[in-house]
Amino acid sequence: MSSARPTLRITRRYRFSAGHVLRREAWSEERNRAVYGRCANPNGHGHGYGLEVTLRGEPDPETGQLLPPARLDRVVEDRVLRVLDHRLLNRDVAAFEKQVPTAENIARFVWRALAGRLAPAALDRIRLVETDNNSVEYRGELEED
Amino acid sequence: MSSARPTLRITRRYRFSAGHVLRREAWSEERNRAVYGRCANPNGHGHGYGLEVTLRGEPDPETGQLLPPARLDRVVEDRVLRVLDHRLLNRDVAAFEKQVPTAENIARFVWRALAGRLAPAALDRIRLVETDNNSVEYRGELEED
Amino acid sequence: MSSARPTLRITRRYRFSAGHVLRREAWSEERNRAVYGRCANPNGHGHGYGLEVTLRGEPDPETGQLLPPARLDRVVEDRVLRVLDHRLLNRDVAAFEKQVPTAENIARFVWRALAGRLAPAALDRIRLVETDNNSVEYRGELEED
Amino acid sequence: MSSARPTLRITRRYRFSAGHVLRREAWSEERNRAVYGRCANPNGHGHGYGLEVTLRGEPDPETGQLLPPARLDRVVEDRVLRVLDHRLLNRDVAAFEKQVPTAENIARFVWRALAGRLAPAALDRIRLVETDNNSVEYRGELEED
Amino acid sequence: MSSARPTLRITRRYRFSAGHVLRREAWSEERNRAVYGRCANPNGHGHGYGLEVTLRGEPDPETGQLLPPARLDRVVEDRVLRVLDHRLLNRDVAAFEKQVPTAENIARFVWRALAGRLAPAALDRIRLVETDNNSVEYRGELEED
Amino acid sequence: MSSARPTLRITRRYRFSAGHVLRREAWSEERNRAVYGRCANPNGHGHGYGLEVTLRGEPDPETGQLLPPARLDRVVEDRVLRVLDHRLLNRDVAAFEKQVPTAENIARFVWRALAGRLAPAALDRIRLVETDNNSVEYRGELEED
Numbered sequence: 001m002s003s004a005r006p007t008l009r010i011t012r013r014y015r016f017s018a019g020h021v022l023r024r025e026a027w028s029e030e031r032n033r034a035v036y037g038r039c040a041n042p043n044g045h046g047h048g049y050g051l052e053v054t055l056r057g058e059p060d061p062e063t064g065q066l067l068p069p070a071r072l073d074r075v076v077e078d079r080v081l082r083v084l085d086h087r088l089l090n091r092d093v094a095a096f097e098k099q100v101p102t103a104e105n106i107a108r109f110v111w112r113a114l115a116g117r118l119a120p121a122a123l124d125r126i127r128l129v130e131t132d133n134n135s136v137e138y139r140g141e142l143e144e145d
Numbered sequence: 146m147s148s149a150r151p152t153l154r155i156t157r158r159y160r161f162s163a164g165h166v167l168r169r170e171a172w173s174e175e176r177n178r179a180v181y182g183r184c185a186n187p188n189g190h191g192h193g194y195g196l197e198v199t200l201r202g203e204p205d206p207e208t209g210q211l212l213p214p215a216r217l218d219r220v221v222e223d224r225v226l227r228v229l230d231h232r233l234l235n236r237d238v239a240a241f242e243k244q245v246p247t248a249e250n251i252a253r254f255v256w257r258a259l260a261g262r263l264a265p266a267a268l269d270r271i272r273l274v275e276t277d278n279n280s281v282e283y284r285g286e287l288e289e290d
Numbered sequence: 291m292s293s294a295r296p297t298l299r300i301t302r303r304y305r306f307s308a309g310h311v312l313r314r315e316a317w318s319e320e321r322n323r324a325v326y327g328r329c330a331n332p333n334g335h336g337h338g339y340g341l342e343v344t345l346r347g348e349p350d351p352e353t354g355q356l357l358p359p360a361r362l363d364r365v366v367e368d369r370v371l372r373v374l375d376h377r378l379l380n381r382d383v384a385a386f387e388k389q390v391p392t393a394e395n396i397a398r399f400v401w402r403a404l405a406g407r408l409a410p411a412a413l414d415r416i417r418l419v420e421t422d423n424n425s426v427e428y429r430g431e432l433e434e435d
Numbered sequence: 436m437s438s439a440r441p442t443l444r445i446t447r448r449y450r451f452s453a454g455h456v457l458r459r460e461a462w463s464e465e466r467n468r469a470v471y472g473r474c475a476n477p478n479g480h481g482h483g484y485g486l487e488v489t490l491r492g493e494p495d496p497e498t499g500q501l502l503p504p505a506r507l508d509r510v511v512e513d514r515v516l517r518v519l520d521h522r523l524l525n526r527d528v529a530a531f532e533k534q535v536p537t538a539e540n541i542a543r544f545v546w547r548a549l550a551g552r553l554a555p556a557a558l559d560r561i562r563l564v565e566t567d568n569n570s571v572e573y574r575g576e577l578e579e580d
Numbered sequence: 581m582s583s584a585r586p587t588l589r590i591t592r593r594y595r596f597s598a599g600h601v602l603r604r605e606a607w608s609e610e611r612n613r614a615v616y617g618r619c620a621n622p623n624g625h626g627h628g629y630g631l632e633v634t635l636r637g638e639p640d641p642e643t644g645q646l647l648p649p650a651r652l653d654r655v656v657e658d659r660v661l662r663v664l665d666h667r668l669l670n671r672d673v674a675a676f677e678k679q680v681p682t683a684e685n686i687a688r689f690v691w692r693a694l695a696g697r698l699a700p701a702a703l704d705r706i707r708l709v710e711t712d713n714n715s716v717e718y719r720g721e722l723e724e725d
Numbered sequence: 726m727s728s729a730r731p732t733l734r735i736t737r738r739y740r741f742s743a744g745h746v747l748r749r750e751a752w753s754e755e756r757n758r759a760v761y762g763r764c765a766n767p768n769g770h771g772h773g774y775g776l777e778v779t780l781r782g783e784p785d786p787e788t789g790q791l792l793p794p795a796r797l798d799r800v801v802e803d804r805v806l807r808v809l810d811h812r813l814l815n816r817d818v819a820a821f822e823k824q825v826p827t828a829e830n831i832a833r834f835v836w837r838a839l840a841g842r843l844a845p846a847a848l849d850r851i852r853l854v855e856t857d858n859n860s861v862e863y864r865g866e867l868e869e870d
Contacts, residue, residue, distance in 0.1 A: 006836075006865045008829060013858040015276070019164040019191040019233070024642070035643055037650065043233035046164040046191005048276050062749070063760055064827035069859070070762065088164070088188035102644035104588060111586075131160070131193050133593040134649070140586045151401075151430045153394060158423040169497070180498055182505065207314070208325055209392035214424070215327065247499035249443060256441075278448040279504070285441045296546075296575045298539060303568040305711070309599040309626040309668070333668035336599040336626005338711050344572075352459070353470055354537035359569070360472065378599070378623035421595070421628050450856070454744040454771040454813070478813035481744040481771000483856050523744070523768035566740070566773050604787070615788055617795065682789035684733060691731075713738040714794070720731045 009124055010066045011054040014076055016085035019046040020101040023090075044088055050129035051080070051110065055121040067121045079113040103130045107138035115140055154269055155211045156199040159221055161230035164191040165246040168235075189233055195274035196225070196255065200266040212266045224258040248275045252283035260285055299414055300356045301344045304366055306375035309336040310391040313380075334378055340419035341370070341400065345411040357411045369403040393420045397428035405430055444559055445501045446489045449511055451520035454481040455536040458525075479523055485564035486515070486545065490556040502556045514548040538565045542573035550575055589704055590646045591634045594656055596665035599626040600681040603670075624668055630709035631660070631690065635701040647701045659693040683710045687718035695720055734849055735791045736779045739801055741810035744771040745826040748815075769813055775854035776805070776835065780846040792846045804838040828855045832863035840865055 022039035023032050032040040039045070053076060057066050087093055089101035099105050107128040115123050129135040167184035168177050177185040184190070198221060202211050232238055234246035244250050252273040260268050274280040312329035313322050322330040329335070343366060347356050377383055379391040389395050397418040405413050419425040457474035458467050467475040474480070488511060494501050522528055524536035534540050542563040550558050564570040602619035603612050612620040619625070633656060637646050667673055669681035679685050687708040695703050709715040747764035748757050757765040764770070778801060782791050812818055814826040824830050832853040840848050854860040 006833075006863065008832070009862040010829065011860045011862070017190045017192055017276070019189045022644075035645075035648065038231035041231050041233075041237070043236050044164045044189065044191070045162045045231040045233065046189070047162055047193045048191075059827070059829040064747075064825040064830045066829055068760065086183035086186050086190040088186075088190065091188050092186070100644040102639070104590065104639040104646055105644045107588070108586075131162070135591045137589040137591070138586065151398075151428065153397070154427040155394065156425045156427070167499075180503065204392070204394040209312075209390040209395045211394055213325065245499040247494070249445065249494040249501055250499045252443070253441075280446045282444040282446070283441065296543075296573065298542070299572040300539065301570045301572070307625045307627055307711070309624045328666035331666050331668075331672070333671050334599045334624065334626070335597045335666040335668065336624070337597055337628045338626075349537070349539040354457075354535040354540045356539055358470065376618035376621050376625040378621075378625065381623045382621070421597070452770045452772055452856070454769045473811035476811050476813075476817070478816050479744045479769065479771070480742045480811040480813065481769070481773075482742055483772045521763035521766050521770040523766075523770065526768050527766070566742070602789075615793065680789040682784070684735065684784040684791055685789045687733070688731075715736045717734040717736070718731065 007056060008059060008066060009054050009056050010121075011052050012069065012072055012076075014051040014053070014081060015048060016051065016081055017046060017048050018084050018086070019044040019088040020096075021045075021088075021090050022100055022102060024100060044090065047130050049084075049106075050127075050135075051076075052127040052129070053110075053114065054124040054127070055118060056124040057121040067118060072118065072121075075114065075117050079117065080110050083113075103128050103134065103136040104138075107136045108140070111138050111140040152201065153204060153211060154199050154201050155266075156197050157214065157217055157221075159196040159198070159226060160193060161196065161226055162191060162193050163229050163231070164189040164233040165241075166190075166233075166235050167245055167247060169245060189235065192275050194229075194251075195272075195280075196221075197272040197274070198255075198259065199269040199272070200263060201269040202266040212263060217263065217266075220259065220262050224262065225255050228258070248273050248279065248281040249283075252281045253285070256283050256285040297346060298349060298356060299344050299346050300411075301342050302359065302362055302366075304341040304343070304371060305338060306341065306371055307336060307338050308374050308376070309334040309378040310386075311335075311378075311380050312390055312392060314390060334380065337420050339374075339396075340417075340425075341366075342417040342419070343400075343404065344414040344417070345408060346414040347411040357408060362408065362411075365404065365407050369407065370400050373403070393418050393424065393426040394428075397426045398430070401428050401430040442491060443494060443501060444489050444491050445556075446487050447504065447507055447511075449486040449488070449516060450483060451486065451516055452481060452483050453519050453521070454479040454523040455531075456480075456523075456525050457535055457537060459535060479525065482565050484519075484541075485562075485570075486511075487562040487564070488545075488549065489559040489562070490553060491559040492556040502553060507553065507556075510549065510552050514552065515545050518548070538563050538569065538571040539573075542571045543575070546573050546575040587636060588639060588646060589634050589636050590701075591632050592649065592652055592656075594631040594633070594661060595628060596631065596661055597626060597628050598664050598666070599624040599668040600676075601625075601668075601670050602680055602682060604680060624670065627710050629664075629686075630707075630715075631656075632707040632709070633690075633694065634704040634707070635698060636704035637701040647698060652698065652701075655694065655697050659697065660690055663693070683708050683714065683716040684718075687716045688720070691718050691720040732781060733784060733791060734779050734781050735846075736777050737794065737797055737801075739776045739778070739806060740773060741776065741806050742771060742773050743809050743811070744769040744813040745821075746770075746813075746815050747825055747827060749825060769815065772855050774809075774831075775852075775860075776801075777852040777854070778835075778839065779849040779852070780843060781849040782846040792843060797843065797846075800839065800842050804842065805835055808838070828853050828859065828861040829863075832861045833865070836863050836865040 021044040022036035055066055059066050089096045095109050107126050110126045125137055125139045127137045166189040167181035200211055204211050234241045240254050252271050255271045270282055270284045272280055272282045311334040312326035345356055349356050379386045385399050397416050400416045415427055415429045417427045456479040457471035490501055492501050524531045530544050542561050545561045560572055560574045562572045601624040602616035635646055639646050669676045675689050687706050690706045705717055705719045707717045746769040747761035780791055784791050814821045820834050832851050835851045850862055850864045852862045
């Protein structure tokens with residue numbers, strides 16, 4: 001409950017719209033319904049996802065910023081939003097051809113897409129907000145900061 | 146700017162998740178992209194829609210309520226949510242086989258599904274919230290109240 | 291759908307916490323449950339109410355304001371918040387001894403407490419937000435503006 | 436309370452950051468404090484304004500849209516955001532050199548900047564959200580629709 | 581600031597309405613007012629509480645979910661909402677007969693009601709949102725995960 | 726991932742309006758634009774900041790509260806809001822005469838203004854919300870609790 005040094009985190013929020021189907025083709029219709037309920041409807045439904053990206057590190061002593069916001073925006077746009085936004089995740093995104101695009105799996109996908117690309121800031125956590133009442137937070141192998 | 150009698154309105158908010166494609170098959174790919182942008186991606190994307198249903202009328206002098214909330218909930222569930230929730234609107238809902246499921250058209254669909262079914266309250270307006278930054282309000286032929 | 295002159299409205303939002311019971315003593319337990327459901331529990335429950343007060347009128351040409359915000363705040367504090375905040379409405383507020391404190395009746399109570407006290411602005415409407423999913427809007431006899 | 440034809444409105448929300456000072460140079464310090472309180476601090480303070488633009492009209496029967504969203508975005512960007520965003524309104528915007536940039540006056544400024552430029556849609560209303568608890572709605576001379 | 585393995589958390593939000601009184605019968609009226617202010621009004625007031633339940637663990641490799649949402653919903657409904665919703669906490673809930681139902685104590689009550697019942701997920705934290713401006717977060721004895 | 730004892734945190738949210746300029750006088754106009762974009766406009770712009778103060782500790786066994794809310798409010802008012810609210814940070818606040826008032830630096834300023842003044846509670850973290858999409862969290866040298 002005590003810490004050797006101060007910690008600074010910044011969080012920026014993004015949004016994307018995507019369709020998904022929670023369904024495993026290897027399972028029967030009954031099993032899919034039992035596990036995923038209405039989310040198993042084969043044509044898919046969708047969400048307006050909120051995506052919060054949190055970085056950790058020291059502010060640059062001159063600029064007073066942890067990372068220029070425009071740089072983070074560019075990396076998120078290139079590596080995440082361009083891939084997921086306005087897509088049916090199951091069919092349009094290679095990573096979800098074999099893996100069901102649950103919120104848990106999407107959050108881990110975003111972590112892996114961003115980790116290691118934001119130096120000198122460290123990626124701290126990803127929060128994916130699927131609905132007002134449902135969100136997921138993921139921290140992968142933490143980078144040194 | 147003056148009114149013969151007081152006006153009372155109640156609004157209840159519902160949520161549903163749905164996928165849609167903004168695309169007309171009769172048009173070329175180019176024209177679809179020019180009009181609908183990324184929303185024309187053929188596999189669809191989705192939203193967590195907010196739906197606000199507003200009624201107008203007099204409170205019952207005994208109960209002090211315009212309409213029992215449970216009754217409105219039941220009608221919205223039966224006539225709207227059961228039809229739209231967790232669906233790909235273009236393929237799973239007959240009304241959108243020929244009509245593009247824009248927010249404008251979905252709002253009008255909801256109005257028609259509910260109008261005339263909530264007496265003694267009058268349906269006043271439908272608001273469909275597609276994203277944090279984008280909503281539609283529809284009032285059809287107003288019922289007498 | 292056209293109007294002789296421009297219309298300006300300002301809205302300020304207030305909050306208060308109150309308990310209420312939806313229950314008529316003249317009714318049987320069964321009837322109370324049938325009409326009000328769990329809201330009929332005799333010891334009451336509560337809400338953090340949002341209260342939006344909307345005024346209509348012309349901005350003062352010198353100050354550029356419809357009404358000094360501090361003046362509206364004072365009237366709402368004196369006439370409404372002081373009476374309703376941190377109260378059990380059924381027992382602590384005379385107006386609700388005979389009238390069930392539904393959102394509809396509370397909104398009308400607020401209108402009557404404020405109407406005619408905000409000149410030169412006209413009271414335009416009261417919106418009472420009971421929960422995220424449930425609100426009431428009331429316009430009483432409109433004042434001239 | 437009845438209407439000859441249905442009404443459709445769309446609302447899009449924008450954001451801008453701006454500084455302002457509520458202060459009239461012709462007045463004494465005392466009078467400025469009495470009218471505007473802390474908002475009269477001469478170096479200014481600021482807000483993250485929300486701006487909601489509402490249009491009214493008929494959806495295009497082919498596209499199902501009242502106006503292509505990208506077209507509204509472009510007009511708002513060119514006529515409003517480019518002028519107000521990241522500015523100190525009193526010094527950087529000609530319209531507010533003589534007029535105090537209250538929320539009321541900013542809303543009217545936005546109306547005049549947009550009216551008549553969005554055909555075939557009619558501009559219906561402007562809502563300027565200054566803080567969570569304070570907003571202004573303006574409707575100017577209504578255009579025919 | 582580094583971690584041996586990735587961490588996944590899911591959060592689901594619930595709502596309940598309840599009344600409470602912050603008051604100790606053993607104290608004088610003066611002392612109750614000094615400590616609890618208006619919250620000591622003896623008939624109680626209320627809140628629309630938000631309750632966020634956060635779990636921690638590994639997603640099931642087949643389903644891609646940490647826990648089926650329906651299972652969490654059922655446990656929260658049975659153990660928490662059924663007990664607290666639409667109640668006056670001081671009189672209707674045994675746990676608060678001797679303990680003042682502050683937000684701090686309610687959060688701890690919820691932790692104890694849920695801990696150990698959500699395997700293979702571990703209960704990570706409880707957040708109780710009393711008003712827009714006031715919340716409490718509680719982590720009890722952490723379970724192994 | 727396990728903890729010797731339970732942890733309780735309370736968070737209270739405050740708001741203030743302030744103007745700021747992100748600009749270093751020692752730099753050329755070009756460099757300021759490259760680093761801070763439109764935020765470098767010399768007359769400043771502004772934000773309605775949200776400020777969340779989180780404390781950690783044990784609830785008092787008698788009152789059931791971590792700290793009387795009125796006491797925290799008073800300290801935040803005296804040490805932070807009185808200094809920052811309705812100010813142009815660069816010119817009106819000594820701490821920002823040499824340091825650029827980025828969100829990162831403001832959050833650290835607030836930590837230092839509050840740390841050590843809230844015993845027996847420990848200051849846990851400061852969150853400064855600059856816009857809906859942009860926030861900063863700061864934990865300084867943690868106090869013992």
